[in-house]
Amino acid sequence: MADFSLGPSQEDADAFMREAQQKPPVNDDDETVAPDHKSEGPVVTILIGMAGSGKTTLFHRLHYDAQEKGRRCYFVNLDPAVLEVPIEPQIDIRDTIDYKGIMTEYKLGPNGAIVTALNLFATQFADVMTILEKRKNDYEHIIVDTPGQIEAFTWSASGQLIAESLASTFATNVVYVVDTPRTSQPATFMSNMVYACSILHKYRLPLTAAFNKCDVADHKPMFTWMEDFEAFHEALDRSSQDSPDGAGYVTSLHRSMSLVLDEFYRVLDRVAVSAVDGSGIDELFERMASSRAKYDETYGRELEQRIQKNKAKREKIAAEDLARLQRDMASDDSEIVPGAASQAAKEGRRLP
Ligand SMILES: Nc1nc2c(ncn2[C@@H]2O[C@H](COP(=O)(O)OP(=O)(O)OP(=O)(O)O)[C@@H](O)[C@H]2O)c(=O)[nH]1
Numbered sequence: 001m002a003d004f005s006l007g008p009s010q011e012d013a014d015a016f017m018r019e020a021q022q023k024p025p026v027n028d029d030d031e032t033v034a035p036d037h038k039s040e041g042p043v044v045t046i047l048i049g050m051a052g053s054g055k056t057t058l059f060h061r062l063h064y065d066a067q068e069k070g071r072r073c074y075f076v077n078l079d080p081a082v083l084e085v086p087i088e089p090q091i092d093i094r095d096t097i098d099y100k101g102i103m104t105e106y107k108l109g110p111n112g113a114i115v116t117a118l119n120l121f122a123t124q125f126a127d128v129m130t131i132l133e134k135r136k137n138d139y140e141h142i143i144v145d146t147p148g149q150i151e152a153f154t155w156s157a158s159g160q161l162i163a164e165s166l167a168s169t170f171a172t173n174v175v176y177v178v179d180t181p182r183t184s185q186p187a188t189f190m191s192n193m194v195y196a197c198s199i200l201h202k203y204r205l206p207l208t209a210a211f212n213k214c215d216v217a218d219h220k221p222m223f224t225w226m227e228d229f230e231a232f233h234e235a236l237d238r239s240s241q242d243s244p245d246g247a248g249y250v251t252s253l254h255r256s257m258s259l260v261l262d263e264f265y266r267v268l269d270r271v272a273v274s275a276v277d278g279s280g281i282d283e284l285f286e287r288m289a290s291s292r293a294k295y296d297e298t299y300g301r302e303l304e305q306r307i308q309k310n311k312a313k314r315e316k317i318a319a320e321d322l323a324r325l326q327r328d329m330a331s332d333d334s335e336i337v338p339g340a341a342s343q344a345a346k347e348g349r350r351l352p
Pocket residue numbers: 049050051052053054055056057058079146147148149212213214215216273274275276277
């Protein structure tokens with residue numbers, strides 16, 4: 001007769017099942033209430049923005065400011081195509097990936113090579129995460145520069161994988177860098193905001209719009225447009241009068257979109273900065289640090305919820321397997337009394 005004295009008893013299985021059933025229901029549609037999430041370690045800031053908006057210059061400025069003011073920051077460059085990074089980032093994709101070599105080896109154009117470089121780097125990102133986790137008590141901020149071709153990072157699987165790896169370990173936020181002088185027209189402003197909105201929806205991470213180059217352009221009209229859609233409509237009317245086509249389909253589209261984006265503007269943090277003269281950088285650092293609370297409330301809570309759901313699913317499956325095993329064991333040999341082994345053990349008896 002098989003010896004089941006070390007195996008789980010029916011009693012154990014029943015208790016396990018009872019416990020699993022008492023847990024909140026788990027299926028993908030259910031909203032289980034997750035416990036509060038409390039992130040620790042540095043805040044990760046991913047700089048994203050249209051080509052030429054000033055991400056790398058801002059990256060440099062943040063580094064300079066960190067050194068000046070003793071902020072403990074760790075810098076990561078994820079742009080394989082940048083010719084010169086004005087600082088020496090602690091982690092640089094160019095140290096392991098040869099962008100030009102990829103272009104010749106795979107006969108790719110510049111954008112394809114950036115995506116391929118990111119794909120290759122994504123395969124090593126677990127090592128990067130190990131390094132970051134080891135150093136997590138040494139830094140308050142991890143700042144990440146991304147490639148100029150915005151879609152290469154935001155819409156590629158590797159960009160997503162990298163962002164998710166960071167966000168599932170650290171409080172992560174996105175700083176969307178806006179080229180203020182190139183956004184001063186209502187139409188370009190609208191396109192840029194639609195893009196920022198799509199990034200918010202894609203990553204679901206706290207997002208701050210950093211209106212850069214404020215040394216050469218005034219950000220205030222744009223901030224007013226975000227607070228008052230009528231002011232934006234007036235600006236649209238003025239610009240459509242100036243345009244040879246007059247008010248047309250595009251103007252009315254922008255008008256309707258501004259109403260849709262009104263909700264987005266309410267949750268969008270904004271700050272005016274200049275990577276060149278350093279204005280607004282203190283405020284940007286404050287926004288980056290305070291994004292932790294938002295991260296904990298939103299992404300962190302969802303993460304906790306997913307972890308809890310998976311754990312509950314695994315426990316339920318284990319309980320069902322255990323119960324099945326017990327049933328099989330009981331039907332194999334009628335002499336075996338399920339639970340007898342553990343009962344005997346509790347009473348200090350040996351099974352005959
Ligand atoms: N006046 C002014 N110029 C800026 C500022 N920030 C960046 N620039 C200029 O904008 C240009 C583009 O800056 P980058 O930092 O290379 O922009 P980027 O977004 O990293 O560019 P890509 O990585 O190629 O997309 C450069 O000529 C910078 O000198 C700023 O705050 N003020």
